Amino acid sequence: MAKKTYDLLFKLLLIGDSGVGKTCILFRFSDNHFTTTFISTIGIDFKIKTVELRGKKIKLQIWDTAGQERFHTITTSYYRGAMGIMLVYDITNEKTFDDIVKWLRNIDEHANEDVEKMILGNKCDMEEKRVVSKERGEALAKSNINIERAFSELAEAILDKTAGREADADAARIAVERRPSRAPPARACCS
Amino acid sequence: MxxxxxxxxxxxxxxxxxxxxxxxxxxxxxxxxxxxxxxxxxxxxxxxxxxxxxxxxxxxxxxxxxxxxxxxxxxxxxxxxxxxxxxxxxxxxxxxxxxxxxxxxxxxxxxxxxxxxxxxxxxxxxxxxxxxxxxxxxxxxxxxxxGQREDDFIAQSMVLPRSGMAHTQVSAPVAIRESLIKRKMSDKEFDYTFTKRFTIFCGTWNVNDKSPVIPLKGWLCVDKEPPDIYAIGFQELDLSKETFLFDQTFREDEWYNAVRTHVDPRSKYVKVEIVRLVGMMLIVLIKEKHMSHVRNVVCDTVGTGIMGKMGNKGGVSIRFDLHNTSICFVNSHLAAHVEEYERRNQDFRDICSRTRFVQPNQLPKAIKDHDQVYWLGDLNYRITELDPSSVKRMVNENNFGPVLEWDQLKQQHKISNVFAGYTEGPITFKPTYKYDPGTDNWDSSEKNRAPAWCDRIFWRGDNITQLAYRSHPALNISDHKPVSALFTSSIRIIDEEKYRKVYEEVIKQLDKMENELIPQVKVDITEIDFGTVRYLELQVRTITIKNTGKLPVEFEFIKKLDESSFCKDWLIVEPYKKCICADESCEIQLKVLINKTSACKMNAGTDKLYDILVLHLYGGKDIFITVNGTYQRSCFGCSIEVLVNLNIPIREVPVGKLVELESKRDQYISNQSTYSIPKEIWFLVDHIYLHGLKEPNLFEQPGLHSEVLQIRDWLDSGSIDPIPGSIHSVAEALLLLLESTADPIIPYNLHPVCLRASANYLQCKQIVMELPEFRKNVFLYLCEFLQEALQHNAENGLDAKTLSTLFGAIFLRDNPNVVQEPQSRINKQIIDKKKAQFVHHFLINDHSDLIFTK
Missing domain, CATH: 2.30.29.110 (PH-domain like)
Structure with a gap:
């Protein structure tokens, strides 16, 4: 049945250290396609994907940014206009998680005040090399375990706001994934 | 707002x-x-x-x-x-x-x-x-x-407008995307639908201005099973003038209620829609259980009566979608009179062309744009070429065949003048017109008309079977008898689960298509290393942008936030903006040139040979292109104060040291400095003094660029070889050296004073006296030298006026970092003249007193 069209456009941004897998997440989410080759993103790129949330069709325009240090001053200028920002780190690399604080500071300085934020731990397929503990939140690009959900949650949070509802105070909204009951993802994805 | x-x-x-x-x-x-x-x-x-x-x-x-x-x-x-x-x-x-x-x-x-x-x-x-x-x-x-050129438009709209997150407005028009989804979904209809048979009852009656004083059961409720849909059309509901002029009648409710009362009582029916134009009314009812699957109900009316507009004749229509099948019912009353069959054909065509069902965000639909069309009404075609009495005789014997051959509608339909593409079932009932009201007797009036099958039902569409086509003579209040037809038709029903899957697939495809239409290019090099870059030596690198996408792409190097230009002033990018067709490439030249304005910033460490350019694709991504190189520092672009403190060649000075020296350049005082004037100036002046004072066209003939560069290297490396190059090259190097010092010999802040004082030698002298130590030295040293050169004007052809203009522009050079007020040419000429005048004093007067006061 043809449903009423609410074509909302949400602009989302992926940020995080170089090599944490931002581009990979973007490809995985938009094309359902995974590549192991690492080509550093030199610039910013985007893809679109339409999702349906609460009966509304929402077009996500997801921007992937260069993570390399030397581009930081330039990439921060793209924060403005983003409605949601996904901060990505690599669970096998402590530094990328520590740097999240720095990225959050960047967001405070350069993004819209009411931007929705979400932290995403990537590379959960390399559980044996994990150094960042699980409780701190994660998603998994390679087996696509939580990427869809992460984007949905982020989009839903934005939808809450656009619907005019008050978002939870002005505290940074960080979706922390807690999954004690779930099987460790590492086994699930290495097949 | x-x-x-x-x-x-x-x-x-x-x-x-x-x-x-x-x-x-x-x-x-x-x-x-x-x-x-x-x-x-x-x-x-x-x-x-x-x-x-x-x-x-x-x-x-x-x-x-x-x-x-x-x-x-x-x-x-x-x-x-x-x-x-x-x-x-x-x-x-x-x-x-x-x-x-x-x-x-x-x-x-x-x-x-x-x-x-x-x-x-x-x-x-x-x-x-x-x-x-x-x-x-x-x-x-x-x-x-x-929407007619939908495809073109899609291609256009998919090319997302200018992006860059900060200033984007990206969205393909929703309507376009929606119509594309619709089309794709209808292409795949069979993947998510199945069919089910529905029975449709169509009835038509010209009631000749009568009220429903008799029950209608004998017309509407004669079949074994209650039909799923009723479409009932009336004509001549009300022949009063009031109705004709004001389109208001109480009969609408009367007949609607009569229909509601007399439809098959075994089922519960609800109204889909009712539409009336003057005497033409169409009612569509459906079994209540189907109503939730009825959507997009729209109706329209077309008058073809008096003046081709009025509603005494014409058609009224109702369209709707039942599940996934579109259905249209038309009730028409075409032009009267035996001989007017051409008029009737025309009325039919007018109704077809003028009926428009308008829905939001969609192209208007015509009658023909439906899967199923049922057309009923008093079409008014008659029997010609047969005399009324033989018609009556034959139809009374139920011998319809020969009569129907002379039926205008059958004839016109056969040659596709009317109802082309439509079907009518075989007629097995007596003509429905014209009777004496209240009887089954043929019209007994003087006109003695031949009976005719005025009231007919046609259909169009696949998988429609007519089960019955009949008249109902017992309903005799009008001069027409009612007619009805029963159909069984295939309706496409959506399997919700399959629909969802197909729909998601279509959305995915569209997303994929849209992603593929995002401009894509390949840039062969994103990091350009210029290696060692020297003062005034142009270096060129080329990068190639290849359009790897499917559409033409327009690129432009765009400014970074808060910057006034898209690249540093020592970089030239050509072209910085262009459109590349699919599969074609564009070469971009990047040129680095450190000149007098950029050199001092490099020496002082306020600028580096490093820049990141943002290559923006309209509707697409941005690519960062990094440019870097190592600048080989040179005495060109150093400040006078630093040069007088360098007792070794500049190339031997560590970079950090030079930056430190430049940062402290205002603190040097004479007795702690190595030289009283920069040794580089002295070398060049001394060389000209010794070898070139008599050179014709001194300071006027340009040197060779390659020799100037050799002289630069000679100065920077502290060579003990003789100065390379001709006198003219040495003279040009001297001028360049003076022009490229971090500040002009006379500091910018003194320029207005100098210009005001230019006519007065004493005042000018006063200003020079108060110049910073080393500037004063250089100024007086050069003026002395120029006076010397003027002594040889017979040979070198110099004159004080030319020299003062040349050196005025150097000593009092304009600040490149201050945006000049738009000066009129005359104003600029006056300023240049004053600068020359200022210097002129020191070329013609003896100012040795200034030197010896020290």
């Missing part, structure tokens, strides 16, 4: 060449079946042509043009009509605007605000203007809005 802000949002919906000249918010579209709120009316002008647009606003006030979708476009051509009514009960607050253009009529309800006047004025100006035109405007620009 004020009016202007909304206007600018509305304007964004259109091209810049299409000007929104007036608009009204809060309009409503009044349709017979519904009222559509939240519409915005805009008048848009393109050249001489104007059109009225009705836009749906998804939020009010619209914050962005994406909140607006174009629903109706009415070109103001000479078919355009505008009538304005007040609501009688509330003449102040509400206005009705009836707009008509090219067979489309719309009624809008608008709130009476002061803006309405402007809007209406603008509208009438447009109408007046078009009526003055001798040729009809073509409205080519509207084509992109009417």
């Amino acid at each position: 004020n009016h202007e802000e909304i206007l600018s949002v509305v304007q964004e919906k259109f091209l810049s060449s299409e000007l929104v000249t007036a608009f009204l918010c809060d309009a409503k579209v009044l349709r017979p079946d519904c009222v559509k709120k939240d519409r915005l009316l805009a008048i848009v002008e393109y050249g001489d042509e104007k059109a009225v647009f009705c836009l749906f606003t998804s939020c009010y006030p619209p914050k962005s043009f994406t909140d607006l979708s174009i629903e109706i476009v009415l070109p103001i051509d000479n078919s355009f009509k505008c009538e304005i009514d007040n609501k009688p009960s509330d003449p102040e607050a509400i206005l009705y605007l009836n707009l008509q253009s090219r067979n489309s009529k719309f009624k809008f309800e608008i709130q009476m605000t002061p803006r309405v006047d402007n809007f209406v004025d603008d509208l009438f100006r447009g109408i007046e203007a078009v009526n003055k035109l001798t040729t009809q405007p073509e409205f080519v620009w509207l084509k992109k809005y009417d």
Whole structure:
């Protein structure tokens, strides 16, 4: 049945250290396609994907940014206009998680005040090399375990706001994934 | 938001060449079946042509043009009509605007605000203007809005407009995407639908101005099973003048209630729609259980009567979608009189062409745009070429065959003059016209007409079977007998689960397509290392941008946030903006040149040979291109104060040391410094003094660039070889050296004083006396040297005027970092003259006193 069209456009941004897998997440989410080759993103790129949330069709325009240090001053200028920002780190690399604080500071300085934020731990397929503990939140690009959900949650949070509802105070909204009951993802994805 | 802000949002919906000249918010579209709120009316002008647009606003006030979708476009051509009514009960607050253009009529309800006047004025100006035109405007620009060239438009809209997150407005028009989804879904219809048989009862009766005084069961309730749908058409419901003129009749309710009462009682029916034009009425009922699957109910009426417009003849229609099948019912009353069959054919064509079912965000639908069409009515075709008595005889014997051969409709249908593509079942019932009312007797009036099958039912569409086609003579109150037909038709039903899957697949495909249409390029090198870059030596690198996408791509190097230019001043990018066709490439040259303005920044460490360029693709990504190199520092671009403190060649000075020296350059005092003037100036001046004072055209003939570069290296490396190059090259190197010092010999802040004092030698002298130590030294040293050179003017051809102009421009050079007020040429000439005048004093007067006072 043809449903009423609410074509909302949400602009989302992926940020995080170089090599944490931002581009990979973007490809995985938009094309359902995974590549192991690492080509550093030199610039910013985007893809679109339409999702349906609460009966509304929402077009996500997801921007992937260069993570390399030397581009930081330039990439921060793209924060403005983003409605949601996904901060990505690599669970096998402590530094990328520590740097999240720095990225959050960047967001405070350069993004819209009411931007929705979400932290995403990537590379959960390399559980044996994990150094960042699980409780701190994660998603998994390679087996696509939580990427869809992460984007949905982020989009839903934005939808809450656009619907005019008050978002939870002005505290940074960080979706922390807690999954004690779930099987460790590492086994699930290495097949 | 004020009016202007909304206007600018509305304007964004259109091209810049299409000007929104007036608009009204809060309009409503009044349709017979519904009222559509939240519409915005805009008048848009393109050249001489104007059109009225009705836009749906998804939020009010619209914050962005994406909140607006174009629903109706009415070109103001000479078919355009505008009538304005007040609501009688509330003449102040509400206005009705009836707009008509090219067979489309719309009624809008608008709130009476002061803006309405402007809007209406603008509208009438447009109408007046078009009526003055001798040729009809073509409205080519509207084509992109009417959806006819959908494919082109999709391609355009998929190319997302200028991006860069900070300033984007990205969205393919929703309507386009929606219509594309619709088309794809209809292509795949069989993947998510199955069919089910529905029975459809069609009835038609010309009631000849009678009230329903008899039960209708014998017409409507004669079949074994109750039908799923009833479509009942009446003609000549009311022949009164009032009805004809004011289109009001109590008979509408009478007959509607009679139908509701007498439909098959075994099922519960609900109304889909009812529509009436004067005496023509069409009622569609459906079993209650199916009603939730009925959507998009729209009706329309077309009058083809008096003047081709009035509703005494014509057709009324109802369309709707049942599950996934579109169905249209038409009830028509065509032109009367035996011989007028051509008129009847024409009426049929007019009804076909003028019936328009309008729905939001969709192209208007015609009767033919439906899966199933059922056409019933008093079509009024007669029997010709047979005399009434033999017709009566044959039909009384139930011998219909020979009579039907002379039926105008059968004849016209056979040669496709009317109802082409439609089918009619075999007629096995007596003619339905004309009887003496209340009897089954043929018309006994003087006219003695031949009986005729005026009342007929046609259909069009696949998988429709007619189960019955009959008349109901027992219902005899009219001069016509009612006719009915029962059909069984295949209706496509959606399997919701399969539909979802197919739908998601289509969405995925569209996303994929849209992603593929995002401009893509490949840049062969994104990090360009210029290696060692020397003063005044141009270096060029080339990068290649290849369009790897499917559409032409336009690129431009764009400014980074808070920067005034897209690259540093020592870099030239050519071309910085271009369009590349698919599969083609473009070479871009990047040129680095450190000149007198950039050299001092490099020496002082305030700038580096490093830049990141943002290569922006319109509608696509940005690519960062890093440029770097190592600048080999040179005495060119150093400040006088630093040079006098360098007792070793500059190349041997560590970079950090040089930066440190430059940062402290205001603190040097003479007795701690190595030299009283820079050794580099001394080398060059001394060389000219010794070897070139008699050189003709000294300081006027340019040197060789390659020799100037050799001299640069000679100075920077502290070579003990003789100075390379000709006298002219040495002289040019001297001028360059003086021009490229971090500050001019006379500091910028003293320039206004110098210019004011230029006519007065004593004042000029005073200024020079107060110059910073080393500047004064250089100034006086050079003036002394120039006086010396002037001594040899017989040989070298110098004169004080030329030299003072040349050196005036150097000693008092303009600050490149200060944006000059736009000076008139005359003003500039005066300033240049004063600069020369200032220097001139020191070339002709003996100022040795200044030197020896020290």
